[in-house]
Amino acid sequence: MRKQIAAANWKMNLTYQQGEKLLDEILHEKIALKQDQQVVFAVPFPYLIMAKSAVANEQNYFIAAQNCHHKKSGAYTGEIAAEMLHSIGIPFCVIGHSERREYFNESNQELAEKLNLLLEQEIQPIFCCGEPLSVREAGEQNQYVEVQLKESLFYLEASQLKKVVIAYEPIWAIGTGKTASSDQAQEMHAHIRQVLSKQYGADVANEISILYGGSVKAANAVDIFSQPDVDGGLVGGASLVAAEFTAIIKALKK
Numbered sequence: 001m002r003k004q005i006a007a008a009n010w011k012m013n014l015t016y017q018q019g020e021k022l023l024d025e026i027l028h029e030k031i032a033l034k035q036d037q038q039v040v041f042a043v044p045f046p047y048l049i050m051a052k053s054a055v056a057n058e059q060n061y062f063i064a065a066q067n068c069h070h071k072k073s074g075a076y077t078g079e080i081a082a083e084m085l086h087s088i089g090i091p092f093c094v095i096g097h098s099e100r101r102e103y104f105n106e107s108n109q110e111l112a113e114k115l116n117l118l119l120e121q122e123i124q125p126i127f128c129c130g131e132p133l134s135v136r137e138a139g140e141q142n143q144y145v146e147v148q149l150k151e152s153l154f155y156l157e158a159s160q161l162k163k164v165v166i167a168y169e170p171i172w173a174i175g176t177g178k179t180a181s182s183d184q185a186q187e188m189h190a191h192i193r194q195v196l197s198k199q200y201g202a203d204v205a206n207e208i209s210i211l212y213g214g215s216v217k218a219a220n221a222v223d224i225f226s227q228p229d230v231d232g233g234l235v236g237g238a239s240l241v242a243a244e245f246t247a248i249i250k251a252l253k254k
Helices: 016-028 045-054 082-087 098-104 108-120 133-137 141-153 182-200 218-225 242-250
Strands: 004-009 037-042 061-065 092-095 124-129 165-168 210-212 232-235
Touching (some): 004 092, 004 165, 004 242, 016 045, 037 092, 045 061, 082 108, 092 108, 108 141, 133 141, 141 182, 165 182, 182 210, 182 218, 218 232, 232 242
Parallel strands (some): 004 037, 004 232, 037 061, 061 092, 092 124, 124 165, 165 210
8 A cells, every 4th residue: 555645845944943843733733644644854954863853752753854965975065975864764865856956956867876875775765756837838747757757767676666755746836836736736646657657567656655746735735635646745835834734644545
């Protein structure tokens, strides 16, 4: 059974004290997760150990880093290696977020290198893909996302791919207030699963959790998550508000 995942991406927001308070407020709700449900908090690097401690006694609550470097180690001042994340027990890492691709020019090949290092360190990647508005308007979103998947994932063995969570982010819906309709989300998620199925077979493709990322809020989460190929969300702004994110957690498929 595929995992249903509510993942919070705090991005570059909140002070240490605000982060502690937010986690405390969300965990205070005592939302009991089923075995196939997970909550993941992708927090800034300085907060990883604090956040890991906060969820230590919570079942199916986990912490993620927001990125890692594509080299194993070396003279890369200010960067974070996958091995470092493993050494402090971080189980997830977000890579390929559209903001990283756009502002830091991360390529599909670079992301393939990051994936490889994370899997070597037994860290589960949350791999982001998605198209900009110009591609969507041209009707070329399926081909665009397919290239991202092929160039970053298709060197993996099936056993490795099963450890990857995919997050589809229509870039035009991130931080804009626009949201893909639930039908648009389902259409792309089904396409992603079909692309995976062609390469790895339906059994493998049906084990991969595919999250929707793009202005997910409490108000639309139930509708989006109800789609058959949508397995939860990668949530930005709404994850910074305890009441919003707790409602999103509760919107996961039962």
